[in-house]
Amino acid sequence: xxVKSTNITAVQHRVPKxxxxxxxxxxxxxxxxxxxxxxxxxxxxxxxxxxxxxKGYQAYVLDGDNVRHGLxxxxxxxxxxxxxNIRRIGETASLFAEAGFIVxxxxxxxxREDRLVARTAAGENFNEIYLSADVSxxxxxxPKGLYQKAxxxxxxxFTGISAPYEAPIDPELVIDTGKLEVQESLEILLRYIEQRxxxxx
Numbered sequence: 001x002x003v004k005s006t007n008i009t010a011v012q013h014r015v016p017k018x019x020x021x022x023x024x025x026x027x028x029x030x031x032x033x034x035x036x037x038x039x040x041x042x043x044x045x046x047x048x049x050x051x052x053x054x055k056g057y058q059a060y061v062l063d064g065d066n067v068r069h070g071l072x073x074x075x076x077x078x079x080x081x082x083x084x085n086i087r088r089i090g091e092t093a094s095l096f097a098e099a100g101f102i103v104x105x106x107x108x109x110x111x112r113e114d115r116l117v118a119r120t121a122a123g124e125n126f127n128e129i130y131l132s133a134d135v136s137x138x139x140x141x142x143p144k145g146l147y148q149k150a151x152x153x154x155x156x157x158f159t160g161i162s163a164p165y166e167a168p169i170d171p172e173l174v175i176d177t178g179k180l181e182v183q184e185s186l187e188i189l190l191r192y193i194e195q196r197x198x199x200x201x
Contacts (some may be wrong), residue, residue, distance in 0.1 A: 030102075127192075
């Protein structure tokens with residue numbers, strides 16, 4: 001998406017991101033959780049946020065439902081609106097990461113091209129985390145009853161039922177939340193973060 005505004009100039013911050021990292025004692029970046037509805041994105045993101053906060057990390061969750069109450073409240077679920085939703089979140093997550101936070105973004109984000117837009121916004125700070133639970137596992141959980149509604153035709157363009165999900169081709173991390181318990185998944189994520197976001201020597 002091109003910049004439509006005119007007479008604007010990007011202003012450089014006077015506090016470099018490396019200084020923010022040193023103050024936080026960890027690097028900033030984005031963990032982008034993607035997967036079907038019910039795969040555990042929000043559950044893991046919020047549990048991980050709490051765990052990281054207790055360990056002294058600066059971490060913050062951007063969640064699909066919460067964002068659609070504010071930043072993206074004007075968007076629906078058409079392919080175009082889904083793409084714009086992810087574009088906005090990608091840019092927002094990038095700003096948080098530049099500020100030194102570990103951003104835990106929990107979004108179905110079904111299209112590879114849209115996730116690439118989010119990756120481009122965050123650059124090398126982007127980490128795609130694929131929660132690979134399949135439709136049958138997610139449908140068994142169905143914590144919000146959405147799959148039942150989608151099967152009855154009450155929710156149009158529902159990912160995995162009446163709309164596609166394009167699985168990541170080369171994510172940084174894959175967790176099969178259809179087989180692993182929440183605590184097991186959290187342990188994998190914590191080890192990944194301790195390695196990936198450690199301050200360079």
